[in-house]
Amino acid sequence: MKIAGIQKVTLLDFPGKVACTIFTQGCNFLCPFCQNSSLIDINKDGEISKEELFAYLNLRKKILDGVVITGGEPLIQKDIKNLLRAIKELGLLIKIDTNGSNPELLMEIIKENLVDYVAMDIKNTFDKYEKTIGKKTNLENIKKSIDILKKSKIDYEFRTTVSKELHSLEDIKEICTIVGKESKYYLQNFEDSPDVIDHSLHGFSHDELLLINKYLKESFPNVEIRALS
Numbered sequence: 001m002k003i004a005g006i007q008k009v010t011l012l013d014f015p016g017k018v019a020c021t022i023f024t025q026g027c028n029f030l031c032p033f034c035q036n037s038s039l040i041d042i043n044k045d046g047e048i049s050k051e052e053l054f055a056y057l058n059l060r061k062k063i064l065d066g067v068v069i070t071g072g073e074p075l076i077q078k079d080i081k082n083l084l085r086a087i088k089e090l091g092l093l094i095k096i097d098t099n100g101s102n103p104e105l106l107m108e109i110i111k112e113n114l115v116d117y118v119a120m121d122i123k124n125t126f127d128k129y130e131k132t133i134g135k136k137t138n139l140e141n142i143k144k145s146i147d148i149l150k151k152s153k154i155d156y157e158f159r160t161t162v163s164k165e166l167h168s169l170e171d172i173k174e175i176c177t178i179v180g181k182e183s184k185y186y187l188q189n190f191e192d193s194p195d196v197i198d199h200s201l202h203g204f205s206h207d208e209l210l211l212i213n214k215y216l217k218e219s220f221p222n223v224e225i226r227a228l229s
């Protein structure tokens with residue numbers, strides 16, 4: 001288990017909960033808009049031991065509602081289930097952020113009640129997926145993960161980081177069709193930062209996002225723009 005770091009307390013990452021965020025090291029995608037690109041390298045070691053993590057969680061378990069596990073991609077960590085079990089034994093809720101590339105493990109942790117909330121990225125329409133993640137991937141796995149979440153009884157959301165260069169309005173509408181009217185679906189605007197891989201990308205303007213939201217809402221009432229400032 002490679003833990004790159006923790007954010008001791010967050011009110012933003014787990015909807016309605018006070019949480020600690022755990023960042024895992026390593027990802028199997030190479031998204032040009034990744035805000036955590038220093039966490040992509042699979043060969044890099046973690047910086048925090050499980051002992052250090054659990055010393056903190058034990059100390060703070062009474063003020064925390066839960067833990068968010070993000071990355072990197074948490075579901076490529078070989079011993080992730082042991083981590084989830086140990087967190088559950090503390091009585092904490094668990095949210096996992098995933099890119100959806102490991103549907104078998106996703107199914108297992110849902111069936112074994114090791115997760116309470118899943119946020120899955122849908123990077124783009126399937127036609128544009130590999131361009132958007134910077135790598136080849138098995139699209140069937142992404143489709144299976146979407147299906148697993150839609151059929152599950154746990155709380156979940158889908159989300160897409162949108163940029164002008166990678167996402168047209170028609171692409172976003174097509175992703176809405178993929179996630180369906182019943183699913184919570186969030187659009188997150190691309191923001192440049194030192195950790196981003198491709199600095200030539202641009203987010204949409206405030207007004208453009210409002211127009212996109214208005215257009216989509218007519219058919220997809222559960223679409224929201226996240227963190228529109």
Ligand code: SF4
Nearest residue numbers: 027029031034072099
């Ligand atoms: S899947 Fe997430 S962590 Fe991995 S490269 Fe893409 S944005 Fe970064």
